[in-house]
Amino acid sequence: MSVPPPMRSPDLGRQLRAAMRGVPAPVALVTVGPPTRACAMTVNSVVSASLDPALLMLSVHADARVKPHLFAEGRFGVSFLAAEQRWLSETFASARRPTGPDVVRLLGGRCTTAGVPLVDGALSTIECRLVADYPAGDHRVLLGEVIQVLRDSADRTPLVFHRSTYTTVAATEVGRRTTGRSIAMSGRSETTDVCVVGGGPAGLLFALLAARRGRSVLLLEKRADLGGGPPLSPFLHPPTLQVFERAGLLDRLAAGGQRITGVSEHGPDGVTSAWKYGEVPGCAFPYALSVPLAHLSRTLLDALSAEPRVTVRTGVTVRELVPDDSGSYAIRAEDDSEFDVTAGFIVASDGKFSALRKMAGIESDVFEFDRPLLQFLAPRGEEPAPRMRVYRYGENSAWTMPIAGDEQVVLWLADEDELARHREADVRELADKVAAAIPDLTWVMDRITGWDQVTEVRHQVVQPHAWHRENVVLLGDSAHGVHSLGGQGLNMSLQDAVLLAEVLDEAARDRGRLGEYEAVRKPFVESFQRLQMSLPALSSRPRALVSGDDPPPSLVDVMALGQEELRPLFARRSTADR
Template identity: 40%
Template sequence: MSEDNEFAPDVCVVGAGPAGLLAALLLGRRGRRVTVVERRPDPGGAAPAAGGSVMVQPVTLGLLEQAGLLGAASAGAGRLLGAQAYFGGRLAGRYRYEELADCPVPYALSLRPGALIDGMLAELAELPDVRMVWGAEVEELGGPRGGTRSLTVRTPAGSREYHPAYLLAADGRNSAVRELAGIAAEVTASGGAYLDAGVPIPPDWDELTRAHFGSHGYLLETRRGEDGLVIVWITDAATAAGVLDGPVEGLVKVWSDVVPRLGPWLAQHITDWDQVRRVQHHSVRAETWTSGNVVLLGDSAHGMHAFAGQGMNTSLQDAVCLAEAVDDALNGHGPHGLDEFERVRRPYIESLQALQATNTPASAAQAAPERERAPEFEVLALGQPDIRPLLARAMANQPRSGGHTNH
């Protein structure tokens, strides 16, 4: 993937996170000329969330498997076989991936985004019509708002200007492309508190995620990578503040009261506030996902809270659908596929964001009843029902790993 000044891309992708790279890979395998620009100076730079782990559901793992990426994504990943949900301390539901009809793989993975990115870059390196430009800061978009925009980036070697047919903005919550394109977006900070801490996996742990809803808020116990367990606590700001003002043992007691069987294990392994991570999450709602030849992908269109672990999943699914729609548009069929994707996808995304908001209230008085706060397991595992046909069609038309077609 050497760079040259004569390369005129069909598509520019801004952002070399998992969603941007997947879109670039799928388009490159279809014979499209693709340039990926990334502000990180080299592939070894820290990508968003690359150092942590994310939950990737079976529907998304199935897409990665079809794209020849599941092996790379599985490096250092931990497997999850299902989930249990508790309301007020009582078991409300048991779920197993293997029991779901049409489940592409019988497990979810807690994987390291960095491993997935490495696998994607290795695949992209095999495509002669894909270029990677590192250390590239977006400077400006040329052309009229809502029309065909050019892209100018600043690199260590100087400024470069590109004139792609389509410009995919996969540059995150604070998207420079979105702003320069004049696409308004609501970026809203969560009103509640998010804390998590990792511990070793207990000897008797059974590879099941457990979600606890109650007066304490929301407590999740799930896998972090292949050898860790992470406890996530989402609660209102006042409740969290009451704990954060004291010793870490107060936090351990709150968690142990919710999950007594883990109490001794948590007390043994969480002994200092430095082990506890506090994160401020945001949601993004862009007024439109497509403006002229600018297409928003993933967090730049609809960033969301970590509750339900759908940020990476929805972004990778978006990449599959949008790569198909952009390729179709480049074949002369116009932007109908892009418009249709947003029409089908947006209501689901916004309902998911609303569900996340009910679980992240600013005060305990604003919390919804427990049964209104739990996501639907089957939808998390298999994806939005309305989007499944689009995913199936896109992957059915996708050349397999190592091959591509020319138009």
């Protein structure tokens, strides 16, 4: 029997969409690895196609960004979201959705043995192997063979999309009258001076500083292990080194780090400029320090373990913020069971796509840099005074940064379309292109032999409209996402912690003083963000600096000295800090 071609009618398409809006649909994330190039997308057209064999069917738009990655890898994950994970659906439905290691971090750090990211705490998570692909008008229908069902939290409330909005369903029989869910606080509760949500370095440092000022601190982290992390070695600039010296932790950090003496810029004719930390007037140290992230986290965790006022809880998911009669928020969270936390202050340190920030109703503006940053990990040669090198050859830019051990990272700003073509070829094709553009890097790029040496990073500037609401205050990337140019993301976050610990002493007596943290720090950070957004090297659509705005700070001053208003805090020593 012949099948007639489908009727094409815009009216029928609109009618079908309107009809389907009335049908509740589950909300899921489709994820593709590996972690260094991870991507994810929100979908609500996923069905079980067969039980024997076990097959899952989903529909994605023919132009979906995840599609070429999925086809290339041949494996994907499907995670059905719980009601409190709406923020994940919104994040990965956006055109500015993150990619790479940010995806794994946002989803909770869980991956299959094949490297497919999965949502931690989802209703169910399923790993599939792509076995068939069918054209379906403006979409593609994909058929996946189920490899394993890794989680089934059937007791959780599902996230549902119905009539163009997010909702949920009650697990009750049709027609049976129910009393509805109580909004009262749960039976298990805890009280603390400060609750920190997020166990990255900024959250850990702030917890340490607050505890040493006499405050009880409860730190909640979704990951099960705080001592690990991606294989990164971020730079700690001299102002940040002052903070760790003041806390009595610098010697231990330095034992596992690599000193960087300065920065040199290179062009086709050789060195065009150079500066050293030790030559900047007022710089506290003649070097920066490249420290493995795992070493930094472990140093802070060991310091926290010696503080009797600090409790660290891992494997905890914050479900919601619950307002009380005074206008403050309490936290409802879950580990093995649901519990509530009443805190004088709640510090959101859960990253630039902060779930807690969204729960507090703080909106943000996001600027996405459309030139992906590629990080090549390669050996480095002998160098008596290691330094960061910046190469500018016409429209091409690259950086090399020595890191702890005997390796270096080469940073290359790629073109989106060109990168997609290279992904389908051998990594040597990409390495040869970088070497051809920057001849000085030929000997380094000759040592790039596999895609496992390459990490793709997407950057966003995140600018929340406010840094605090009631007793909730933002810290680090939750308050300001930045580009990694200049190595300022982590440094700014750690320096935030110093100021916030100071301001909280006054805010404990008068909550209105909490605004001083935002008033001092936010204009400086946003000025630096505007500088980054104006650079054509980082984006094909740079934003011009506006006359009348505060002039952006000098990058040398930011790296070597930090924010001028905070410099006395970096240098100050007190018995509370040691």
